[in-house]
Amino acid sequence: MSNVLVDLSNAMAAAAEKAGASTLLVNAxxxxxxxxxxxxxxxxxxxxxxxxxxxxxxxxxxDGTEVPAKLAGRDPGTDLALLRLERPAVKAAETAPEAxxxxxxxxxxxxxxxxxxxxxxxxSAVGGPVRTPRGSLDRYLRTDTTPYPGFSxxxxxxxxxxxxxxxxxxxxxxxVLTIPADLALKVADxxxxxxxxxxxxxxxxxxxxxxxxxxxxxxxxxxxEGLLIVGMxxxxxAAAGGLMVGDILxxxxxxxVSDHDELFARLVxxxxxxxxxxxxxxxxxxxxxxxxIGARP
Amino acid sequence: xxKLSSLLEPALxxxxxxxxxxxxxxxxxxxxxxxxxxxxxxxxxxxxxxxGKGRGIEVELADGQMFKAGLVADDPQVDxxxxxxxxxxxxxxxxxxxxxxxxxxxxxxxxxxGQRYVLTAGVLSARTFGRxxxxxxxLLRADLQLAPGNSGGPLLNAAGEVIGLNAMIxxxxxxxxxxxxxxxxxxxQARRSVPGLRHLEEVL
Numbered sequence: 001m002s003n004v005l006v007d008l009s010n011a012m013a014a015a016a017e018k019a020g021a022s023t024l025l026v027n028a029x030x031x032x033x034x035x036x037x038x039x040x041x042x043x044x045x046x047x048x049x050x051x052x053x054x055x056x057x058x059x060x061x062x063d064g065t066e067v068p069a070k071l072a073g074r075d076p077g078t079d080l081a082l083l084r085l086e087r088p089a090v091k092a093a094e095t096a097p098e099a100x101x102x103x104x105x106x107x108x109x110x111x112x113x114x115x116x117x118x119x120x121x122x123x124s125a126v127g128g129p130v131r132t133p134r135g136s137l138d139r140y141l142r143t144d145t146t147p148y149p150g151f152s153x154x155x156x157x158x159x160x161x162x163x164x165x166x167x168x169x170x171x172x173x174x175x176v177l178t179i180p181a182d183l184a185l186k187v188a189d190x191x192x193x194x195x196x197x198x199x200x201x202x203x204x205x206x207x208x209x210x211x212x213x214x215x216x217x218x219x220x221x222x223x224x225e226g227l228l229i230v231g232m233x234x235x236x237x238a239a240a241g242g243l244m245v246g247d248i249l250x251x252x253x254x255x256x257v258s259d260h261d262e263l264f265a266r267l268v269x270x271x272x273x274x275x276x277x278x279x280x281x282x283x284x285x286x287x288x289x290x291x292x293i294g295a296r297p
Numbered sequence: 298x299x300k301l302s303s304l305l306e307p308a309l310x311x312x313x314x315x316x317x318x319x320x321x322x323x324x325x326x327x328x329x330x331x332x333x334x335x336x337x338x339x340x341x342x343x344x345x346x347x348x349g350k351g352r353g354i355e356v357e358l359a360d361g362q363m364f365k366a367g368l369v370a371d372d373p374q375v376d377x378x379x380x381x382x383x384x385x386x387x388x389x390x391x392x393x394x395x396x397x398x399x400x401x402x403x404x405x406x407x408x409x410x411g412q413r414y415v416l417t418a419g420v421l422s423a424r425t426f427g428r429x430x431x432x433x434x435x436l437l438r439a440d441l442q443l444a445p446g447n448s449g450g451p452l453l454n455a456a457g458e459v460i461g462l463n464a465m466i467x468x469x470x471x472x473x474x475x476x477x478x479x480x481x482x483x484x485x486q487a488r489r490s491v492p493g494l495r496h497l498e499e500v501l
Contacts (some may be wrong), residue, residue, distance in 0.1 A: 003308050003311075003455075003456075004301075004304040004305055004308045005305070005308045005309065005312060005402065005455040005456075006455045006456050007415035008305075008402060008455065009401045009402035009454065010401070010455075010457035012400045012401060012402055012420060013399070013400040013421075014400075015400060016398070016399050016400025016401075016420075017398065017400070020399070043303060087464060106400055106420065108400075112425075114423070114425060114426065115399060115424055116399050116423075116424070116426065117399060117422055117423040118357075118399045118400040118420050118421070118422055118440065119420070119422060119437075119440045120400075120419055120420040120440050145440075146422075148422070220486075232373035
């Protein structure tokens, strides 16, 4: 018998099955194993907080077999860790375009060898940038799926079984978040190359300050706040680039910056080593300086 | 294209209308009310913990008919019990033979907190296992909130077939159901061991 309820049900089960083929068991702690997402035939992205030992990591495949894995890199700031399998053994997950609030989703996990596990919900919020206990996230998703034990590191998938992001409860009690797939893959790329995430460094101390209406007019945008530079390290990238105490920093690399979280988020990723335009308001007038972004010591 | 909501709502109304005559209210002495599923020929399936030793069981059907019920078979370890009433409404649930799939839509039907005939939707979360004194048994975990009064009620798939009986007593995990494979073998066993239930063969 076919009706719309059966069709919907079949679609959700098919989504779980499809994404489940790339959802793996990650055994790297003493208590319950958790989950991970295959992003290449030999690469598994998971949550950093579930990696409690760096040796003898085992990844459980959907067919029940296990493959040893090595830690390729980890970033507590985004709670992501990348594992490299001893041999290519998995199918990379398909990713989805940007998530929308209200969208129907499944959180998947594989905390036991007995099969894939699922929880249904909707995307309840899209937020960010946000400071995490040890770093920051440019964007994050919240859902009303149930974070069952061992679901950290597993995917949030859409009704077509495409990964929207990676679920984690690693940012503290009550802070179950989904890291959007594009963001997670960027971090994974850095981890594969460098083993850790380099964070950009300007060498300034700053505080949020109002951008005057005259300066706003000169900027040609409605930006209410910027970061007033109140101190600068000697020989810092900022000093080398010509920034001065008293400047109000209003954008970095063309992206407006109005608080610390935004600056922090703009300095993550591949900014290190690049010479980027930094816009400041000095004496009421906007001015663009070139600053070579350093690596945070 | 038709709007999805204009398809979903009538489909849910239809599902509820088809399911309602299959569900009973089961009371036993001073225990709170639980649920039961009509299995044909005056048989009502419920949880062992809903009826206990089987004294003073009453079964009320959706059309308001009330019956005194006798306990004809039970399995305390798996938490299943089979009741017999002298009559019924001619309806019998279909017990699914399909393998349940994680992610598929499921519905719990019962009387949570005493509210009658409440349908709760979610997905099948996992096929899992539970320990009983006589060994491991398969269980279903569903991603939906059950409450007292859901016990003995069915967990259904989108086609309205029974895939499990909500039990919520194993391991403190709330939404746990006994899968239809165990229910089918329990019914089969009852048919073999209880004289007078041989006619169940046709139902199965």
